[in-house]
Amino acid sequence: MTTLASRFREAIWPRFHRNPDGHPNPYTTFQDYRRTWGMAIFILMTTALLPLIVMTLIYYQLIETSIDTESLLRTERLASNARRAVTFFLEERLAALTFTVNEMGYERLTNPGRLAEVLSNLKLGFGGLTDLSVIADTGTQVTYAGPFNLEGKDYSSQPWFIECQQHNACVSEIFSGYRDVPHIVVAVKSMRPDGRFFVLRATLETERLIQTLSSYKTGAHTDIFLVNRNGLLQTPSQFYEGAAHHVDISLPAYSDRTQAVMSTDHGGRPIAIGYAFIDTKIAPTSFILMVVKQKAGMMKVWLDLRSNINWFFGVSAVIIAMVITLTSTVMVNRIFQADRQKAETMVMAEQNCQLASIGQLAAGVAHEINNPLALINETAGYVKDLFSIKKQYTEDPELVEHIDSILDAVARCGTITRQLLGFARRFDVQIQPIDLKGMVADVINFHKKEAEYRNIKIDVDIPESIPPIETDRGKLQQIILNLVNNAFQAIDNGCFLDVRAETDGPDHVRLFIRDNGCGIPEDHLNKVFEPFFTTKKEGQGTGLGLSITYGLVKKLYGSITVQSKPGQGTTFVVTLPVNIRKEVQP
Missing domain, CATH: 3.30.450.20 (PAS domain)
Incomplete structure (x- = not known):
């Protein structure tokens, strides 16, 4: 049962040792602000009460003498x-x-x-x-x-x-x-x-x-x-x-x-x-x-008067102490809020710089790959045209099928390079109404065979009350696909994947993607969206999936958070506006 003292302590104690999402702030610690808070109270108490106490004692001594x-x-x-x-x-x-x-x-x-x-x-x-x-x-x-x-x-x-x-x-x-x-x-x-x-x-x-x-x-x-x-x-x-x-x-x-x-x-x-x-x-x-x-x-009269003075002094000291404590708490909390916003801004700036660097690298890689891909595509098309002219080749379906496979691979590589370029530079958002339930179903269909093979249970709960989302289809599909892929890589055979959605007020929708996989250590939670950061074994991941997802969510004017405990699983929460046009209006 919560006591009155604990309630009072919770009301006045500076709440500055964690971020609003519950994760530790990497730039400030509880002890630092607690020490500042304590020093502020001590200095103000000493400045306000010590002269009063000294003068009262001197007054008592003079009166008694x-x-x-x-x-x-x-x-x-x-x-x-x-x-x-x-x-x-x-x-x-x-x-x-x-x-x-x-x-x-x-x-x-x-x-x-x-x-x-x-x-x-x-x-x-x-x-x-x-x-x-x-x-x-x-x-x-x-x-x-x-x-x-x-x-x-x-x-x-x-x-x-x-x-x-x-x-x-x-x-x-x-x-x-x-x-x-x-x-x-x-x-x-x-x-x-x-x-x-x-x-x-x-x-x-x-x-x-x-x-x-x-x-x-x-x-x-x-x-x-x-x-x-x-x-x-x-x-x-x-x-x-x-x-x-x-x-x-x-x-x-x-x-x-x-x-x-x-x-x-x-x-x-x-x-x-x-x-x-x-x-x-x-x-x-x-x-x-x-x-x-x-x-x-x-001294009876003086003792009665001194008793009244002591009561007045005690009540005044308590009021002064409460005012000082509350004022110090408010001021230190405001300092913390300013420092936290500054730290978050620095984190975002650092992440944006990293993403920009990766974007420039991706743009260069995509540009360099597009040239040989264009040559391969042009040559393969030319060979296919030659095969269609000569009858001995047209009667060989296996040969034509191989040529078609080369062309399909080139098209797929072209799509990948365009996505890298999309990560490197901001394309205009292509807004269209999207049925979130249908899009999630399309993404899950890509993993049905793997889920059956690995005995993974997939549970999708998208209520019919979820309104259509006015946003970019390709980017939203990439976000869901990346998070589902990440979940499949984190869970073992026989585990489950839970995808559900809910409204967050009239203007936003929340999408939850939860698994019961290995989870993420607490000291890694603030790094999962950084480029090249991965907890997978060497050679099994590049560390770009979640950073790209983070960038796509920001392009859609949304937010993404992660909650995880080692051995219990991970939950990604994506919050998106129902109508992105309201967000892009000046």
Whole structure:
């Protein structure tokens, strides 16, 4: 079954490796034109598509670079804004504690009722505070205001308490502590009248801080969270929740500036990362704010646009390729047609030159033979006249019969020489109506005895619908006789000869002469009409029969072709006009 691909290939593939009659062209080969066709397509494809591909790739690279640069700037700006919000959140509460401890002093803050009142006011003013407590320099909690039962707890070993002694204020990491609830401790250090210090400590709710960070998220592809200096998560993360809550991102060295870099996550996907170290004016912290954006999410609009561009480019490339292929096919086929016509013209010119040379030779031979034939004819006639005068010779019938045989032989030689002269020069065509069926029968009658002797079956099929042919009788008879003689020489005893005819439109008739003889090799088919070319053994043929036939067919404004396969037989097809007068009209 023929596939769609094979049909398309047959439609566009250059059909230039054979002549219209199916025989190979002796002057051009399939490989030559196929190489030209392929080179034309390659050059045109390269010229048309390569610049387009290069420009598209450069455009993609520039767009991706621009998007990366813009993404880093946006990530850095987002990290910077979130950093200011977190810093302000912590500084605001540290400042409130500093103001409270400076204004109220140790004595008033250790009053449980007054401390509870202060906590209530701080919640109303700032929010986010859970409890408030005063801790002595020994680390023991002296006074507590809040929902938990933490009076008397010892904080002397807590990191935030130690840090507060050193820096006069501190912000702890997020931890659970005694209350088993994640929280942040902010504390400030102050002095008692007796020279000893105490610490005012407040607990901050992490939900408020998480809400502050979440407000800066710009989409599902953005993650914003806090980690400590060891990479341990301090606030929830969308992408990095896992074992021990550690992020698998390399942390940069400390910097007071916000940074942004392009990297990849654990799955190899490109991401943009923004870093910002959180430090307040009152106390240092161990927080690092991180903004992580997935590049695919940031580039979704561009990726959609690129997909559309790719589709447009692909369809355009296919259309360009089809146009180039079809155009190259048409152009190379036209080149082939021109080259083939040129080759055919050269073949015809070469054959005409050969025929002209043979014609000149035949004219010379005929002229030279005609002179002695005329002498023989004249002498034989004179001898016959002498025999008719003397009675002793007239009574000898055998002698007169021999003289008549000489005269008949001379007449036959004269006919042959006239045919040679007819091959050498063009006589005026003698046009008359001819019954093709009757002429074929007359020719076959000459071979009936040989056919019976060799057991050759002759089948003639000339329909009554074949119209009479207006052409030259002698030349047509010679054509049929030559082809039948050629067939009898090619077939063995017991073979067959098939002669049939059919109309080829209203103005032409085709005559088929087919045998099942030895056939003609394919590489000899384009030479069978050349003078002196023969496949017979030496001494059994001159190679002039088919060349003379070819010339006679051309004189009758017809055409002759041959189809043959070795071992299967040969078919000669002669196409002649029904009325030759239409062909000779100017």
